[in-house]
Amino acid sequence: MATTTASDPSLAQKLRGLSGEAVKFGLVGLSGVVVNFAVFWVCLNGLHLASLRSNIAATLVAIATNYLGYRYWLYRDRDAASRKREITLFLVFSGAGMLIETGVLGFSVYVLGLSSHFQQLAAKVLGLGLGTVFRFISYRTWVFKAVPEPTEEQLAEARAAQAAPDTGVVAQAELMLAAEQIRLAKAE
Incomplete structure (x- = not known):
């Protein structure tokens, strides 16, 4: 990645x-x-x-x-x-x-x-x-405040969450949502 x-x-x-x-x-x-x-x-x-x-x-x-x-x-x-x-x-x-x-x-x-x-x-x-x-x-x-940029710590957590082993459907969905929010914030 x-x-x-x-x-x-x-x-x-x-x-x-x-x-x-x-x-x-x-x-x-x-x-x-x-x-x-x-x-x-x-x-x-x-x-x-x-x-x-x-x-x-x-x-x-x-x-x-x-x-x-x-x-x-x-x-x-x-x-x-x-x-x-x-x-x-x-x-x-x-x-x-x-x-x-x-x-x-x-x-x-x-x-x-x-x-x-x-x-x-x-x-x-x-x-x-x-x-x-x-x-x-x-x-x-x-x-109309700007959405804050994700910190390096948040990015590291999202990367770790993507690489984490299967921990259940709900946990994976929450991790994917967090990673997507960070990706969208960076794209802006």
Whole structure:
């Protein structure tokens, strides 16, 4: 059986992985921006809600659609052992991003006196940009945690388990499952 040794990826490999992740994050985020601005525009012009109420409603709808994109496309390979924890953290950090976005919009409307809808959209774009940077860092660091790499000890145990004599069907199944989980973790 061929064995491989675990090695730390080079800086270039890490940056390539991060850039790919940033592009996918941007695509999910872009779909959220489209939803956000569409709902904002409808609330502001169609329902004639105040700008901050429109922003909060639009952001909440976008948060819901973004979670689906992040969980089931971008971070589908990340640890999902505790969905309750993941969703709670996602909502907390999304709420903080919404406060950043709404704070910039509120400052522009109530302090700077920007009252046209296009000026409010410009303020919303600035707030959304700042909130997006915050969300990207938060989501990848705390919400969608990477599955840890197996240790050398775990790899050795899996190899020993594969070479172990027949110890019963259940024990063999458990050992095969552990070895497969380690193999999949290394493949990622």
